[in-house]
Amino acid sequence: MQRSLIKHCRNCGTAVVYRVPDDGDTRERAVCPACNTIHYENPLNVVGTVPVWGDQVLLCKRNIEPRWGKWTLPAGFMELNETTAQGAERETDEEAGAHIAMGPLFAVLNVRRVGQVHLFYRATLLSDQFNPGTETIEARLFTEAEVPWEDIAFRTVKETLEHYFADRRAGRFVLHTLDIV
Protein backbone atom coordinates (compact mmCIF):
# COMPACT_ATOMS: atom_id res chain seq x y z
CA MET A 1 0.00 0.00 0.00
CA GLN A 2 3.03 2.30 -0.19
CA ARG A 3 1.89 4.98 -2.59
CA SER A 4 3.83 5.73 -5.75
CA LEU A 5 4.68 9.23 -6.94
CA ILE A 6 1.91 11.06 -8.80
CA LYS A 7 3.19 11.47 -12.36
CA HIS A 8 -0.09 11.75 -14.27
CA CYS A 9 -3.44 13.46 -13.71
CA ARG A 10 -6.15 11.19 -12.29
CA ASN A 11 -8.79 13.04 -14.28
CA CYS A 12 -7.27 13.29 -17.78
CA GLY A 13 -3.94 11.40 -17.76
CA THR A 14 -1.76 14.42 -18.65
CA ALA A 15 1.70 14.57 -17.01
CA VAL A 16 1.41 16.72 -13.84
CA VAL A 17 3.69 19.51 -12.68
CA TYR A 18 4.61 20.09 -9.04
CA ARG A 19 3.88 23.66 -7.94
CA VAL A 20 1.99 25.68 -5.33
CA PRO A 21 -1.61 26.05 -6.60
CA ASP A 22 -3.05 29.55 -7.16
CA ASP A 23 -5.89 29.09 -4.67
CA GLY A 24 -4.09 30.37 -1.57
CA ASP A 25 -2.42 27.03 -0.83
CA THR A 26 1.11 27.16 0.58
CA ARG A 27 2.34 23.69 -0.39
CA GLU A 28 3.51 22.15 -3.61
CA ARG A 29 0.95 19.79 -5.12
CA ALA A 30 0.78 17.73 -8.28
CA VAL A 31 -1.22 20.05 -10.56
CA CYS A 32 -2.52 19.13 -14.01
CA PRO A 33 -1.50 21.72 -16.66
CA ALA A 34 -4.37 20.56 -18.92
CA CYS A 35 -7.47 20.32 -16.68
CA ASN A 36 -6.11 22.05 -13.53
CA THR A 37 -6.95 19.16 -11.19
CA ILE A 38 -4.99 19.51 -7.95
CA HIS A 39 -3.85 16.20 -6.42
CA TYR A 40 -3.58 16.06 -2.62
CA GLU A 41 -1.73 13.45 -0.63
CA ASN A 42 -2.56 13.06 3.03
CA PRO A 43 -1.72 10.76 5.94
CA LEU A 44 -3.44 7.37 6.23
CA ASN A 45 -5.09 5.87 9.27
CA VAL A 46 -4.17 2.39 10.45
CA VAL A 47 -6.85 0.94 12.72
CA GLY A 48 -6.64 -2.10 14.97
CA THR A 49 -7.48 -3.72 18.28
CA VAL A 50 -5.97 -5.11 21.46
CA PRO A 51 -8.10 -8.29 21.66
CA VAL A 52 -8.13 -9.70 25.20
CA TRP A 53 -9.09 -13.17 26.54
CA GLY A 54 -8.75 -13.22 30.31
CA ASP A 55 -5.12 -12.32 31.04
CA GLN A 56 -4.05 -13.07 27.46
CA VAL A 57 -3.74 -10.88 24.36
CA LEU A 58 -4.20 -12.05 20.77
CA LEU A 59 -1.27 -11.54 18.40
CA CYS A 60 -0.93 -12.44 14.72
CA LYS A 61 2.23 -13.74 13.02
CA ARG A 62 2.52 -11.85 9.74
CA ASN A 63 2.41 -13.77 6.47
CA ILE A 64 3.10 -10.60 4.43
CA GLU A 65 5.84 -8.04 4.04
CA PRO A 66 6.94 -5.85 5.64
CA ARG A 67 8.01 -7.77 8.74
CA TRP A 68 7.06 -11.24 7.52
CA GLY A 69 7.11 -13.71 10.41
CA LYS A 70 6.95 -10.99 13.10
CA TRP A 71 4.06 -10.64 15.54
CA THR A 72 1.50 -7.85 15.44
CA LEU A 73 -1.83 -6.77 16.84
CA PRO A 74 -4.56 -7.11 14.19
CA ALA A 75 -4.58 -3.79 12.30
CA GLY A 76 -4.68 -2.38 8.80
CA PHE A 77 -5.51 0.62 6.64
CA MET A 78 -8.87 2.26 7.31
CA GLU A 79 -11.15 2.11 4.25
CA LEU A 80 -13.83 4.47 2.97
CA ASN A 81 -17.38 3.79 4.20
CA GLU A 82 -16.36 2.67 7.66
CA THR A 83 -15.61 4.33 10.99
CA THR A 84 -12.28 3.87 12.77
CA ALA A 85 -13.93 1.35 15.13
CA GLN A 86 -15.60 -0.54 12.27
CA GLY A 87 -12.27 -0.70 10.44
CA ALA A 88 -10.53 -2.01 13.55
CA GLU A 89 -13.17 -4.72 13.98
CA ARG A 90 -12.97 -5.65 10.28
CA GLU A 91 -9.18 -6.01 10.42
CA THR A 92 -9.45 -8.20 13.52
CA ASP A 93 -11.82 -10.47 11.64
CA GLU A 94 -9.74 -10.48 8.43
CA GLU A 95 -6.36 -11.09 10.05
CA ALA A 96 -7.30 -13.38 12.93
CA GLY A 97 -10.84 -14.57 12.23
CA ALA A 98 -11.51 -13.44 15.79
CA HIS A 99 -14.92 -12.44 17.12
CA ILE A 100 -14.79 -9.51 19.49
CA ALA A 101 -16.82 -7.01 21.44
CA MET A 102 -15.31 -3.60 20.72
CA GLY A 103 -14.14 -1.49 23.66
CA PRO A 104 -13.01 2.13 23.88
CA LEU A 105 -10.27 3.88 21.91
CA PHE A 106 -7.02 3.12 23.71
CA ALA A 107 -4.08 4.57 21.74
CA VAL A 108 -3.53 7.20 19.04
CA LEU A 109 0.01 7.03 17.69
CA ASN A 110 1.42 9.41 15.10
CA VAL A 111 4.07 7.97 12.78
CA ARG A 112 4.90 11.19 10.96
CA ARG A 113 7.86 9.80 9.00
CA VAL A 114 5.58 7.49 7.03
CA GLY A 115 2.46 9.69 7.05
CA GLN A 116 0.35 7.42 9.24
CA VAL A 117 -1.85 7.70 12.32
CA HIS A 118 -2.43 4.42 14.17
CA LEU A 119 -5.56 4.03 16.30
CA PHE A 120 -6.00 1.01 18.57
CA TYR A 121 -9.18 0.02 20.43
CA ARG A 122 -9.45 -2.32 23.36
CA ALA A 123 -11.60 -5.36 22.57
CA THR A 124 -12.87 -8.43 24.38
CA LEU A 125 -12.61 -11.78 22.60
CA LEU A 126 -15.89 -13.71 22.51
CA SER A 127 -14.10 -17.02 21.84
CA ASP A 128 -10.55 -18.38 21.93
CA GLN A 129 -11.01 -20.07 18.54
CA PHE A 130 -9.46 -18.17 15.61
CA ASN A 131 -9.54 -18.54 11.87
CA PRO A 132 -6.65 -16.49 10.49
CA GLY A 133 -6.78 -15.15 6.95
CA THR A 134 -4.10 -15.42 4.28
CA GLU A 135 -2.16 -12.47 5.71
CA THR A 136 -1.56 -14.35 8.97
CA ILE A 137 0.62 -17.46 9.57
CA GLU A 138 -0.73 -18.04 13.07
CA ALA A 139 -3.03 -16.29 15.55
CA ARG A 140 -2.52 -17.11 19.23
CA LEU A 141 -2.96 -15.84 22.76
CA PHE A 142 -0.09 -14.61 24.92
CA THR A 143 0.13 -13.70 28.59
CA GLU A 144 2.29 -10.66 29.32
CA ALA A 145 5.22 -12.95 30.25
CA GLU A 146 4.90 -14.86 26.98
CA VAL A 147 4.81 -11.88 24.59
CA PRO A 148 7.70 -12.17 22.08
CA TRP A 149 8.90 -8.61 22.66
CA GLU A 150 11.95 -9.01 20.41
CA ASP A 151 9.77 -10.17 17.51
CA ILE A 152 7.04 -7.52 17.52
CA ALA A 153 6.56 -6.19 13.97
CA PHE A 154 6.02 -2.47 14.63
CA ARG A 155 6.93 0.21 17.18
CA THR A 156 3.28 1.27 17.44
CA VAL A 157 2.25 -2.29 18.35
CA LYS A 158 5.01 -2.61 20.95
CA GLU A 159 4.09 0.73 22.54
CA THR A 160 0.39 -0.14 22.57
CA LEU A 161 1.03 -3.53 24.19
CA GLU A 162 3.36 -2.01 26.81
CA HIS A 163 0.75 0.60 27.72
CA TYR A 164 -1.98 -2.02 27.80
CA PHE A 165 -0.14 -4.21 30.31
CA ALA A 166 0.98 -1.20 32.38
CA ASP A 167 -2.59 0.10 32.59
CA ARG A 168 -3.88 -3.35 33.53
CA ARG A 169 -1.35 -3.58 36.33
CA ALA A 170 -2.39 -0.09 37.46
CA GLY A 171 -6.02 -1.19 37.46
CA ARG A 172 -7.25 1.60 35.15
CA PHE A 173 -7.17 2.26 31.42
CA VAL A 174 -6.63 5.71 29.91
CA LEU A 175 -6.19 7.01 26.37
CA HIS A 176 -2.58 7.12 25.24
CA THR A 177 -1.40 9.61 22.60
CA LEU A 178 2.15 9.17 21.37
CA ASP A 179 4.44 10.34 18.60
CA ILE A 180 6.73 7.67 17.15
CA VAL A 181 9.92 9.40 16.00
Next chain:
Amino acid sequence: MQRSLIKHCRNCGTAVVYRVPDDGDTRERAVCPACNTIHYENPLNVVGTVPVWGDQVLLCKRNIEPRWGKWTLPAGFMELNETTAQGAERETDEEAGAHIAMGPLFAVLNVRRVGQVHLFYRATLLSDQFNPGTETIEARLFTEAEVPWEDIAFRTVKETLEHYFADRRAGRFVLHTLDIV
Protein backbone atom coordinates in the same frame (compact mmCIF):
# COMPACT_ATOMS: atom_id res chain seq x y z
CA MET B 1 -10.46 19.31 -1.38
CA GLN B 2 -13.31 17.01 -2.46
CA ARG B 3 -11.54 14.33 -4.45
CA SER B 4 -12.49 13.61 -8.04
CA LEU B 5 -12.97 10.14 -9.47
CA ILE B 6 -9.80 8.31 -10.50
CA LYS B 7 -10.02 7.94 -14.28
CA HIS B 8 -6.33 7.66 -15.19
CA CYS B 9 -3.28 5.95 -13.73
CA ARG B 10 -1.08 8.21 -11.59
CA ASN B 11 2.00 6.36 -12.79
CA CYS B 12 1.54 6.15 -16.56
CA GLY B 13 -1.67 8.03 -17.46
CA THR B 14 -3.51 5.03 -18.95
CA ALA B 15 -7.28 4.85 -18.35
CA VAL B 16 -7.89 2.70 -15.24
CA VAL B 17 -10.42 -0.10 -14.79
CA TYR B 18 -12.31 -0.72 -11.57
CA ARG B 19 -11.92 -4.28 -10.32
CA VAL B 20 -10.83 -6.33 -7.32
CA PRO B 21 -7.01 -6.69 -7.54
CA ASP B 22 -5.48 -10.19 -7.72
CA ASP B 23 -3.45 -9.75 -4.52
CA GLY B 24 -6.05 -11.07 -2.07
CA ASP B 25 -7.84 -7.73 -1.78
CA THR B 26 -11.63 -7.86 -1.40
CA ARG B 27 -12.55 -4.37 -2.64
CA GLU B 28 -12.77 -2.81 -6.07
CA ARG B 29 -9.89 -0.44 -6.77
CA ALA B 30 -8.85 1.63 -9.75
CA VAL B 31 -6.29 -0.67 -11.39
CA CYS B 32 -4.07 0.28 -14.33
CA PRO B 33 -4.31 -2.29 -17.17
CA ALA B 34 -0.93 -1.12 -18.53
CA CYS B 35 1.42 -0.90 -15.51
CA ASN B 36 -0.75 -2.67 -12.87
CA THR B 37 -0.61 0.21 -10.38
CA ILE B 38 -3.40 -0.14 -7.81
CA HIS B 39 -4.92 3.14 -6.64
CA TYR B 40 -6.26 3.26 -3.08
CA GLU B 41 -8.61 5.86 -1.65
CA ASN B 42 -8.82 6.22 2.10
CA PRO B 43 -10.44 8.49 4.68
CA LEU B 44 -8.89 11.87 5.48
CA ASN B 45 -8.15 13.36 8.88
CA VAL B 46 -9.37 16.84 9.77
CA VAL B 47 -7.43 18.26 12.72
CA GLY B 48 -8.28 21.29 14.84
CA THR B 49 -8.40 22.87 18.28
CA VAL B 50 -10.75 24.24 20.90
CA PRO B 51 -8.77 27.42 21.72
CA VAL B 52 -9.73 28.78 25.14
CA TRP B 53 -9.18 32.22 26.72
CA GLY B 54 -10.57 32.26 30.25
CA ASP B 55 -14.25 31.36 29.94
CA GLN B 56 -14.28 32.13 26.20
CA VAL B 57 -13.70 29.97 23.13
CA LEU B 58 -12.26 31.17 19.81
CA LEU B 59 -14.40 30.68 16.71
CA CYS B 60 -13.68 31.62 13.08
CA LYS B 61 -16.24 32.92 10.60
CA ARG B 62 -15.61 31.05 7.35
CA ASN B 63 -14.60 33.00 4.24
CA ILE B 64 -14.68 29.85 2.07
CA GLU B 65 -17.20 27.31 0.91
CA PRO B 66 -18.70 25.09 2.12
CA ARG B 67 -20.62 27.01 4.79
CA TRP B 68 -19.35 30.48 3.92
CA GLY B 69 -20.21 32.92 6.72
CA LYS B 70 -20.80 30.19 9.30
CA TRP B 71 -18.71 29.80 12.46
CA THR B 72 -16.22 27.02 13.06
CA LEU B 73 -13.42 25.93 15.33
CA PRO B 74 -10.06 26.29 13.56
CA ALA B 75 -9.50 22.99 11.73
CA GLY B 76 -8.42 21.61 8.38
CA PHE B 77 -7.01 18.64 6.52
CA MET B 78 -3.98 16.98 8.08
CA GLU B 79 -0.93 17.15 5.80
CA LEU B 80 2.01 14.80 5.28
CA ASN B 81 5.06 15.45 7.48
CA GLU B 82 3.11 16.56 10.52
CA THR B 83 1.47 14.88 13.49
CA THR B 84 -2.23 15.33 14.27
CA ALA B 85 -1.31 17.82 17.01
CA GLN B 86 1.09 19.74 14.75
CA GLY B 87 -1.60 19.91 12.07
CA ALA B 88 -4.15 21.19 14.59
CA GLU B 89 -1.73 23.89 15.76
CA ARG B 90 -0.89 24.86 12.15
CA GLU B 91 -4.57 25.20 11.23
CA THR B 92 -5.19 27.37 14.31
CA ASP B 93 -2.39 29.67 13.18
CA GLU B 94 -3.47 29.70 9.51
CA GLU B 95 -7.17 30.30 10.12
CA ALA B 96 -7.09 32.55 13.17
CA GLY B 97 -3.51 33.76 13.52
CA ALA B 98 -3.85 32.60 17.11
CA HIS B 99 -0.95 31.59 19.33
CA ILE B 100 -1.73 28.64 21.54
CA ALA B 101 -0.31 26.11 23.97
CA MET B 102 -1.56 22.72 22.82
CA GLY B 103 -3.50 20.58 25.29
CA PRO B 104 -4.65 16.95 25.15
CA LEU B 105 -6.72 15.23 22.47
CA PHE B 106 -10.34 15.98 23.30
CA ALA B 107 -12.61 14.56 20.57
CA VAL B 108 -12.37 11.95 17.79
CA LEU B 109 -15.39 12.14 15.49
CA ASN B 110 -16.02 9.78 12.61
CA VAL B 111 -17.90 11.23 9.64
CA ARG B 112 -18.21 8.04 7.64
CA ARG B 113 -20.50 9.44 4.95
CA VAL B 114 -17.75 11.77 3.71
CA GLY B 115 -14.76 9.57 4.59
CA GLN B 116 -13.36 11.81 7.31
CA VAL B 117 -12.11 11.52 10.87
CA HIS B 118 -12.07 14.80 12.84
CA LEU B 119 -9.65 15.15 15.76
CA PHE B 120 -9.89 18.15 18.10
CA TYR B 121 -7.36 19.11 20.77
CA ARG B 122 -7.93 21.43 23.69
CA ALA B 123 -5.65 24.46 23.56
CA THR B 124 -4.94 27.52 25.70
CA LEU B 125 -4.70 30.86 23.93
CA LEU B 126 -1.53 32.78 24.77
CA SER B 127 -3.05 36.11 23.66
CA ASP B 128 -6.49 37.47 22.77
CA GLN B 129 -5.09 39.19 19.67
CA PHE B 130 -5.77 37.34 16.41
CA ASN B 131 -4.66 37.72 12.83
CA PRO B 132 -7.03 35.68 10.68
CA GLY B 133 -5.91 34.37 7.30
CA THR B 134 -7.73 34.67 3.99
CA GLU B 135 -9.99 31.70 4.78
CA THR B 136 -11.49 33.57 7.75
CA ILE B 137 -13.73 36.66 7.77
CA GLU B 138 -13.44 37.22 11.49
CA ALA B 139 -11.92 35.45 14.52
CA ARG B 140 -13.44 36.25 17.89
CA LEU B 141 -14.01 34.96 21.40
CA PHE B 142 -17.39 33.70 22.66
CA THR B 143 -18.61 32.78 26.12
CA GLU B 144 -20.89 29.72 26.18
CA ALA B 145 -23.96 31.98 26.26
CA GLU B 146 -22.73 33.95 23.24
CA VAL B 147 -21.96 30.98 20.94
CA PRO B 148 -24.03 31.31 17.72
CA TRP B 149 -25.35 27.74 17.93
CA GLU B 150 -27.63 28.16 14.91
CA ASP B 151 -24.74 29.33 12.75
CA ILE B 152 -22.12 26.67 13.49
CA ALA B 153 -20.66 25.37 10.21
CA PHE B 154 -20.33 21.65 10.95
CA ARG B 155 -21.91 18.96 13.14
CA THR B 156 -18.47 17.89 14.39
CA VAL B 157 -17.75 21.44 15.58
CA LYS B 158 -21.13 21.75 17.31
CA GLU B 159 -20.68 18.39 19.07
CA THR B 160 -17.14 19.26 20.14
CA LEU B 161 -18.22 22.63 21.55
CA GLU B 162 -21.18 21.09 23.39
CA HIS B 163 -18.94 18.46 24.98
CA TYR B 164 -16.34 21.08 25.85
CA PHE B 165 -18.82 23.26 27.75
CA ALA B 166 -20.47 20.22 29.40
CA ASP B 167 -17.10 18.92 30.61
CA ARG B 168 -16.12 22.35 31.88
CA ARG B 169 -19.34 22.57 33.88
CA ALA B 170 -18.65 19.06 35.21
CA GLY B 171 -15.17 20.17 36.25
CA ARG B 172 -13.37 17.40 34.36
CA PHE B 173 -12.38 16.77 30.75
CA VAL B 174 -12.46 13.32 29.12
CA LEU B 175 -11.88 12.08 25.58
CA HIS B 176 -15.03 11.97 23.46
CA THR B 177 -15.42 9.51 20.59
CA LEU B 178 -18.47 9.97 18.40
CA ASP B 179 -19.90 8.82 15.10
CA ILE B 180 -21.69 11.50 13.10
CA VAL B 181 -24.44 9.79 11.10
